[in-house]
Amino acid sequence: MKAPRSRGRVSTGSPPADGGDSRLQRDSYHHGNLRAALIADAIEVISERGAGGYSLAEASRRLGVAVSAPYAHFADRAELLAAVCVHALEIFRDELEPRLARSAAPADRLATTARGYVQFAASHKELFQLLFSAEFGALDKARHPEIAAAERPIEEAFLDSVKALTPTGDRVMAEAVAAAVEAIAHGHAMLLLDGRFGTGSRAAGRAATSAARATLALLDGSDRFLSPRRTRKS
Amino acid sequence: MKAPRSRGRVSTGSPPADGGDSRLQRDSYHHGNLRAALIADAIEVISERGAGGYSLAEASRRLGVAVSAPYAHFADRAELLAAVCVHALEIFRDELEPRLARSAAPADRLATTARGYVQFAASHKELFQLLFSAEFGALDKARHPEIAAAERPIEEAFLDSVKALTPTGDRVMAEAVAAAVEAIAHGHAMLLLDGRFGTGSRAAGRAATSAARATLALLDGSDRFLSPRRTRKS
């Protein structure tokens, strides 16, 4: 009744040659690095085929372990995906924070943060798409509070700079500006990955620069942003 | 693309005699509206569980038809998903275009477009998320040129207003501004759906207003956006 599942031919054409492949030695996964290997593999696959295209069974085959092996490290599929999500957010945070130290002026810090946000999306397309895919956004964050906790540092990278920019402003205004700047960065990142800024090697730079300039333009007219009734050329 | 399809129990028990679903009678699908019903159902399900969570077999069960019935209307699963994508884009376009006629001044038109973009995301959360999910963005658009064609009107809604705003400007600058405004709108829409603007009934309004104001702020400093070297207060 059970057919030989020898070669994993997937209908939409995934590379089948993974039955007993070469690079990864099966023995390696007996020393306790299977968990890390699963996460790394999941990031790679999900970036290409989406979270829906990832399966534990296929991953086990790729890594040369039994389909039951992952269950020694994760309770179920959802828990592995949550771990992947947290791992991606930590990488994001680690790439964004060092940039903040390099810029002194608050406005420049904010523009640099926006630029870094877009550049992370460009250099880690896979991770970025993963973090904002439908499956992760809705399904996991609700059940796994550790994901929300891992997201906070990214939001605070924006908010802290805004607070430094307008120390006198109230909290509501600061959060409004921070959200707007984050939206600018996020929008540029998404449209970049969508090809809206072109496809060449310059696309990432164009998008990042546009995000940084749009941020500065917003700050430039931030009084207008916050109080649009006030006449402009007063 | 094999999906997770383990979403616990779904409507496996949904009987053919249509016990649970009230609106749609099984007989209706014998008159030729199965195609439309499949698309409507797919939009509903994909919005909740992602494209990976959608299956033809399950949809057939939900609609009370045989699993083979959809193949009379779509060659395969991918073709149905492409049709869903095109349908969503047409709704998006139809909601965005009427707004343009209502605003005369180019700057206001652009801000209104950005606002409408965000409001569409709010009122049609499902469709919007669907259009920018990983599966649709990468998998379908490449193979189905009709999707790219359906996307153009949305991009042109921004570009046309920018051109009206700066009739003297060259094409490159106009496209740069249009892309930035579209990024602002898109970023606000995404962050709104992510809960970044709060979760209450006011969240959509906040996000839409922020997008419109950010757009005006960008245009306000558009000379600075396009030529950042020029001193600001000249």
Add this chain to the structure above:
DNA sequence: GTCTATATATCGATAGAC
């Protein structure tokens, strides 16, 4: 911590009747 083997279930797609 990993393996073998298996239970249970769903999927996409097709063939052929009506």
Add this chain to the structure above:
DNA sequence: GTCTATCGATATATAGAC
């Protein structure tokens, strides 16, 4: 245009050996 029936493949998850 839809149905019945089915094939072949894949999935998640568990039990028990080592």
